[in-house]
Amino acid sequence: MSRFEILRFALRGLAANKLRSFLTTLGILIGVAAVILLVAFGEGASRSIQQNIQRLGSNTLTVSASFAGGGPGGFAGGRGRGGGGPRTQARQLTLDDARALTDRAQAPSVRSVSPVVTANGTAAVYEGTSHTVSQLVGTYPSYFEATNKVVEKGSYFVNDDVVAARKVMVVGRTVADELFGAADPVGRQVTVSGVPFTVVGVLRELGSSGMQDADDVAIVPLPAVQQSLTGFGPLGSIIVQATGADTTDAAQDEVTAILDQRHGIAPGGAADYRILNQAALQETVSSTIGVFTALLGAVAAISLLVGGIGITNIMLVTVTERTREIGIRKAIGAPRSAILGQFLTEATVLSLAGGLAGVLVALAGSRLPVAGIQPVVVPSSIALALGVSVGIGLFFGGYPANRAAKLRPIQALRHE
Amino acid sequence: MSVPVLSVRDLSKVYGEGDARVHALRGVSLTVERGDYVAIMGASGSGKSTLMNILGCLDVPSSGRYLIEGTDVGSLDERRLAVLRNRKIGFVFQSFNLIPRMSALANVELPMAYGGVGAAERRARALAALERVGLADRVRHEPNELSGGQQQRVAVARALVTAPSLLLADEPTGNLDTASTRDVLEIFDELNVSGRTIVIITHEDDVAEHAKRVVRLVDGRIVDDRRQAPAEGAPPRARTPEVPA
Incomplete structure (x- = not known):
């Protein structure tokens, strides 16, 4: 059969x-x-x-201030810095911290360092049209590469703009659409808190990711935003780009060592900053x-x-x-x-x-x-x-x- | 003398356990020679159906030996038993037992399918068998489209299509009217004339009259074994073949 x-x-x-x-x-x-x-x-x-997550940037570490360690009355009782003496206040991240991280000798795995100050919900005005930019970022030009932000039209701002604190601005797609509509934004003036900024470039559209519109952003040189908006206070965060995907962990160790030293944190003690490792986050x-x-x-x-x-x-x-x-x-x-x-x-x-x-x-x-x-x-x-x-x-x-x-x-x- | 087609020795069959024990067969011995036409008669409960089921290898005896053409059935395993049922035995049931929703042709082909006969040869032999029982014009009909007599003739065709050495029929006319009964018995007569060995169970004297030998069972024992005609030659009621009605 x-x-x-x-x-x-x-x-x-x-x-x-x-x-x-x-x-x-x-x-x-x-x-x-x-x-x-x-x-x-x-x-x-x-x-x-x-x-x-990848949109946050490739091979990057985000260093931000943390109040968990080092602060007065913090829980880190066992740190024993200076015996029982008065605690040093938790230190904020400063531009000097950022500069220290660029030290090739101490941090060979670091490719670039971008200090970042962020102003949230800032109104930008162009010829009577107003738009609240959800994120106004003051930073260095290396920020663009570290965070995968690409200028589609116009140009990036450069180190000279930072040194001279020029009021130039690269805007996201949403901001460009809201303020200028169909018109070309490059070369036009936008007023932010009474300070005029010249738009030099428009970022490529990223698309919204969940709740946040990644295109509702404006990027300006760090001193420009500090002068006009946030003042010369502490940094919001420092974006560190490692030299490669396999060196992010090494870069994290180096950054930790430098910052521990600068902030006077004993080995094993609770730090007054935290490092968000993009690779670790992804994992x-x-x-x-x-x-x-x-x-x-x-x-x-x-x-x-x-x-x-x-x-x-x-x-x-x-x-x-x-x-x-x-x-x-x-x-x-x-x-x-x-x-x-x-x-x-x-x-x-x-x-x-x-x-x-x-x-x-x-x-x-x-x-x-x-x-x-x-x-x-x-x-x-x-x-x-x-x-x-x-x-x-x-x-x-x-x-x-x-x-x-x-x-x-x-x-x-x-x-x- | 040649090996008998069928030979049973001291066959007994007990159903149930303890107080509920029923002796259906109490030591039956029977030998059937090639070309014979035997009718087994008995009242209901006499054990004739039990005997038939054992002869057809559908059931196993509690004790005793059963030889088909010299082969001891009790020594065969399941697989060889299936081959034996397929090749040596053709069984015709009282209730026809055709497979529903399969054409007459497919029903007749079925034993050959299990026997491993090729498709073309199978079709030819099935058609020949159906023609032999006078149903050449009904090959595409399914069982529920056929009358009782026609269904039984399909069943007969199915039983003889493998050219078995032994044709067993368990009250084949029990569910048929007089005309169909005559048709079926005529077919049996013809088959016997052409040399087929037939064992038939019945309780009707009319049917038994067609056989060459009549065996009577009472309470699981053979009480009478009478020969009506010699094993060789035509059965007593066989007629010269006519044009089928």
Whole structure:
């Protein structure tokens, strides 16, 4: 008895009860599609977040002031700096700190250092049109490279502009659209808090990332913003770009050493600044998303399992209902392997058809973005879901099929 | 003398356990020679169906030996038993037992499919068998589109298509009207004329009259074994073949 023959019998058996076969297939379809889609959704979310992090800049460390350590009455009681004497106040980040970090000898892994002062929610006016810029950044030209900000039209400002504290400005796409509309912003004057700035460039559009519009930004030379807006106080943060992806950790160690020394922090003591390592952040987020994806996958796997139980149920019903037929087949000389083969093939065809249809549905479904996230289909999830669905068919179909095949012909024939 | 087609020795069959034990067969011994036509008769509960199921290898005896053409059935494993049922035995049931939603042709082809006969040869032999039982014009019909007599003739075609050494029929006319009964018995007569060994179970004397030998069972024992015609030659009621009605 050939395999082809067995397949023919199995298909005929399935065709005899089309609705039932269809519903069983549907159960597996939903399970497989759910596994693939949810994993794709998790992967999409993960990539989207990674992109957002990368947008912060490549190989960068963000140093910002922290009040957790060193402050008066801080909790770091064991630091013992100067015995029980009065605590030094937590130091803010200064331009001198930033300059110290550029020391090639002490910080060979550092490529560039950009001190940053940020003014939030500053009103900019152009010929009567007003727009509140959510982020006005005062910094050095190296900031553009460190944070992957590219000027699309016009030019960057340069070190001379910083030294001369020129009132020049590079604006984000949103700011340009809000203030100038269709007009070319380059060369026009924008008034910020009564101080006129000349727009020299427009940044390439980044797109919004969640809550924040990354294009609602204006970048000016550091002294210009300090003179006109924030005053010459402490820095908001220092962006340090490492020389390469593999040197970010080394750069972090070097920055830590320099700042510890400058701020007088003993080794192991709590620092009055913190360093956000973009690579480390990315790693943390990836692992978090990984857990999230695994959770989604587990939920989907349950629906796949339920589909499998559906197959078992249907095969049990089918076998019970067709016990008499099995008896007839055995009476005219069907070997056990043929009976077993027929029912196993029926179960496998059901689960395979459901699985393949599920893959198609998932592939179609993954084209649609959900909540702004474009799902990314993971090939291994397709293989896994298909494999599991066929496995389920063989495993759960095997039990009823084996039971049917083992019957003595007369037992099966007497079954009503 | 050649090996008998069928030979049973001291066959017994017990159903149930303890107080509920029922002795369906109490030591039956029977030998059927090639070309014979045996009717097994008995009231219901006499054990004739049990005997038939054992002869057809559908059931196993509690004790005793059963040889088909010299092969001890009790020593065969499941796989070889299936081959034996397929090649050596054709079984005709009282309730036809065709597989629903399969055409007459597919039903007749089925034993050959399990026997590993090629598709083309299978089709030719199935068509020949259906023609032999006078259903050449009904090959595409499914069982529920056929009358009882036609269904039983399909079942007979299915039983003889593998050219088995032994044709077993368990009350083949029990569910048929007089005309269909006559048709089916005529087919059996013809088959026996052409040398097929037939064992038939019945409780109707009319049917038993077609056989060359009548065995009577009472309470699981053979009480009477009467020969009506010699094992060689035509069965007593066989007629010269006519144009099928």
